[in-house]
Amino acid sequence: MDKMTRIGVDLAKNVIQVHGVDSMEHVVVRKALSRQKFLEWFANLAPCLVAMEACSAAHYWARKLRALGHEVRLIAPQFAAPYRKGGKHVKNDRLDAEAICEAAGRPHMRFVPIKTADQQNVLLVHRMRDGFVEERTALVNRLRGELVEFGVFLPQGIDAFRAHFVDALEDGATELNGVARTALLRGWDHLQALDQQITRCDAQVATHVKHDSDAQRVMAVIGIGPLTASAAVATVGDAHLFKNGRQFAAWIGTVPKQKSSGGKTRLGRITKQGNTYLRTLLFQGARSAVTSAHRRTDRLSRWIVQLQARVGWYRTLVAVANKHARILWAILAKGERFDPSYVPTRPPPAGREAATA
Known part of the structure; x- marks a missing residue:
């Protein structure tokens, strides 16, 4: 058997389909394995890239395969589906495994972090x-x-x-x-x-x-209690996987859905993508922060009060949930502590510095 460089795995309860290719993208193996022989089969292979859909038991199998020396990547199902031959009208385990293998080879594919x-x-x-x-x-x-x-x-x-x-x-x-x-x-x-x-x-x-220092720092955010802090820390894991707070907010689904074309930007309702449970907790925390904002005098609370007077209750609720998501990223990724009176400092443009000098 030629050396496999990438394997796509379609997980199931009892029978697991695998699809492997070599460095030239030639199909090397295409077979079904029982759950009992799944790890045994991979233990006899040289370390390679293994891709699976982020579904039930995927994180468990990913940890086991990593222990065997393989590089494991989890793909969101909606990202693998477009690569399935036959589209949404034709579906079976062999085509799913092939589509997962193909999607994992794309240079700009996004992957799901493996949970511990x-x-x-x-x-x-x-x-x-x-x-x-x-x-x-x-x-x-x-x-x-x-x-x-x-x-x-x-x-x-x-x-x-x-x-x-x-x-x-x-x-x-x-x-x-x-x-x-x-x-x-x-x-x-x-x-x-x-x-x-x-x-x-x-x-x-x-x-x-x-007993978790990250969760304690997250709980300092106005409107976030133990339930949201615990869920955020356990769900996110490594916040450094997100480039910035904007990307983290988009992952949770608190940003507008775009339907832009021809250079014209069209923004609709929030996407509601990502983790439904964590997003729900963030909106509950935002509701608490908006309700009690008029009783506080810090910079963030004053912004909430002014925003509510300008755009109304529901839009303010979405904006605060989005801001909370970005604050969570800063706390988890940079190790910062929440300061409701924080004022961001931005460097002046290069031309202004030259004029001042």
């Missing part, structure tokens, strides 16, 4: 908490909807629901019988259990922030 086991351990807690919150919201809506069928209307909001739910069940004037009340009480017990699970996750996140 510690990062994924922290993010697991965040995903479990997010799942519990979604389940709790669905349960509250279900219980409220069932009560409506019997003429019991509870106010909106989870706190108001907790305050009135038990009283509504104990009201003897409703048409609820014993069987229905028992079923609703079981739902209430499940709600209490979900609250406890969320509280435990919050405690684990607080422990991570307590």
Whole structure:
């Protein structure tokens, strides 16, 4: 077998497809491997470039292949799809592996950073908490909807629901019988259990922030709490992979979507690309910063107040989330501390310096 220089891997649960080429881009191998023999096959190869889509288990396999001496690159699925023969109308594992291999060879391709086991351990807690919150919201809506069928209307909001739910069940004037009340009480017990699970996750996140210096510096930003700080540090990993704060904000998806052509710039709504969870937390933090800005006198808060008066609440919210993303990059990449009164200093143009001299 000729020496392979690049291998594209299409991951799956049980059968993994590989596609390898040599230095002349000639196909050397195209085969399917079982999950059990995947690492064994790569252990017998000379170190080469291995490309995979950034999907489920990709970071795990990437760490294992790196330990074997291979150079591993993860590609976002939307970047590999255009290289698949047949386009979106024809899809199978062999074509996917070939497309991944081809995309990895492009000189200007962008790759996904490989997460460490510690990062994924922290993010697991965040995903479990997010799942519990979604389940709790669905349960509250279900219980409220069932009560409506019997003429019991509870106010909106989870706190108001907790305050009135038990009283509504104990009201003897409703048409609820014993069987229905028992079923609703079981739902209430499940709600209490979900609250406890969320509280435990919050405690684990607080422990991570307590022992992580980067997360503590991130939490100093106005509107960012332990949840956002922990998620940002665990998600980003190495902030030096981003050239500047603008690139980091674009990666999160807090910048306008461009539809420019013919030299005319057209900006639309924000892209909402990147990590949905981290972007959601940033917008929640921005909402807190905008709401409380009028009570502070620092430079950043004054800017928020003036911006809101000029462009309104929602546009200010997007602008603050974007600014928070750029501040996060500066904190994580440069090791700086947040200063709400910071004034950027820019060097004067060369012509002005000459005139002054």
